[in-house]
Amino acid sequence: MRPLAVNSLVHLILPDVQELLRDGTAEEIAEALAPFHSADIADLLEGLEDAEAAKLLQALGLEQRVETFEHIEVGDQVRLFGAIGPEGMGTIIEEMSADDRADLLNELPQELASGLLSQLPAEEAKDAAVLSNYGEETAGGIMTSEFVRLTLDMTATEAIERVRTQATSKEQVFALYVLDDEERLRGVVTLSKLILAKPDATMGEVMYEHPISVPVEADQEDVVGRLRHYDFLAIPVVDGEGRMLGIVTHDDALDVVLEEQTEDVQKMAAVEPLEAPYFETALLTLVRKRAVWLTVLLGAGLVAGTILKGFHHVLEKAIALTFFLPLIIAAGGNTGAQSATLVIRGMAVGEMGPGDWLKVARRELLSGLMLGTLLGALGIGMAYLLGQGAVASTVFWTLVAIVTAGCLLGSLLPILLDRAGIDPAITSSPLVAGLVDILGIVFYFLIARLFLGI
Incomplete structure (x- = not known):
């Protein structure tokens, strides 16, 4: 075990x-x-x-x-x-x-x-x-066919007797489903409403009409979203003709949430999602799933190194610039990772979608300018503290530029991927950081040329 x-x-x-x-x-x-x-x-x-x-x-x-x-x-x-x-x-x-x-x-x-x-x-x-x-990640793949079926002409007394005889073999009996002769879903009766109904009242009279349901081929994340939105303990699953096939219960939805969150966290950490628990995953499989993204990030690092080499003459003339290079890179990467995390989580819980890209861009632009100004001011202080006041302006404006760029890139890249039909969680924090690192180096030395006249 x-x-x-x-x-x-x-x-x-x-x-x-x-x-x-x-x-x-x-x-x-x-x-x-x-x-x-x-x-x-x-x-x-x-x-x-x-x-x-x-x-x-x-x-x-x-x-x-x-x-x-x-x-x-x-x-x-x-x-x-x-x-x-x-x-x-x-x-x-x-x-x-x-x-x-x-x-x-x-x-x-x-x-x-x-x-x-x-x-x-x-x-x-x-x-x-x-x-x-049914597909493993569809409503059909996570539903159970065990639910209490009621008919339109069944009285409350008959329905209560059916619940009493079937309750032990069903997943839940808090919601009871009224079907017609062709198994089409016609309504829902809550257990409390059934108990309070008059003994001779029919289900057609006491049921809630126009019940909320999901198609059998619906993605499991959409099903969980419906359950959460309507605060249901279970939601019925129907086929293309409205025939009821089963229900997805809240406990199955919790399993889906845990599975999806685990997958997203692994993607955001630049790890290809594991198909089994950590200790049950073969060591070679674990290495392979980590090596893929590490190789991609190594390539991003190589690009950054190549760009840095292209600016070696700038470094030779102003060696003080090297003291602040780690600070510049860290600030941009961390900011981008923060923005990516906020946007990916917001999209996952339905707070925003691809159509909100302009609103997101505005907020992140303002956030980036404010954060960049704050960090830039601290950077000026560090420059003078280290006796390198000559590069203080370069550090300030680079921090403003790279923090702003990190906010925009980290927030808009997940939205762009989602619009293209790609899971936005693939916009891992290391990937965003790697891309912003490249931008940071370019911005730093271009601004240094401008302010230092190199």
Whole structure:
């Protein structure tokens, strides 16, 4: 299993659990872990060897066993599946929620997955096969087909009875969906409204008409945005003809948010996104995903060095300029990285889009001039403090120019990439810094020529 999760409770009880696994019976193990939440037991499994984890999981009661298994990362599920075997896993897979089951089957070898599908009840096997066919990052790929269906002519009494009989097998029952005879979504009834409705009122009378939904092919980030915007616990997923296929729940949306944020953070740090957790990623894969961008940034550094060489005669005549070169480069790169981060995050949460480029440019131009003036004033002070007052004006105006350029480049490059259909997170902080470094060197020496007459 993976390295132990950061969970103080798990660290505390792990030695006792390992001793219990060595000397205790299945009944004793189940009794000892019965009070614990399934998520904590899943964390506990990560600190055990595969054989120990398999023994612990099999000792749990069925409901707790299934819930614990669903809390485990898919990669660890596959390894645990190998340790337990198809026969021991059959019941767990049959009882899993539809979307979690589909995710696991997608990760198993084709032959093994097909064998497991053949052992499932016909309806569940068909459902798992259908869910597995949707794109991984679409609404269909993250939805579950488990939701409470109501009909237009069903009374409140009948609907409550249906909720009562189906609640334990559905992902959530806070929102109930009213479908017509052709499975088209016609309305939504909240559980609270259903309970307060008159016993003989029909769903067609109490439902909210014109429900909000997402198409099955919608990008998962758009689905999360809809859930966040409308503050839903779940949102229905429909096909092109309005037939309801499933729901995306808030917990699945949280997984998407974590996945997308992790990917964006890695891109912004000039790392090609990892497809598995850090410790599960092969060392050579980790090196390759980092080396790509490091090579690109090395090229940017080479360009900066070449430009610097072209101005060697300026340096020879005013050696004091070298004292402030690191300051100039750092100020421009840091400013550009700040602007890129602010804009990328703003775009990610829907605060701005490509159409706002002019407003962004205005704000960043003013920000750059103000920040550049502030840093330039500090630069003048540093120049006189170091006894290099002759280059003070050069340092001041270069800082004003490069900080302003950094703000504009860092803010507009993500917008330009987004307009071109490229993920703006690829505008990594090191990349922006590298580009601004090049500009900084050019500005510095051109301004030095102007003020020093070199």
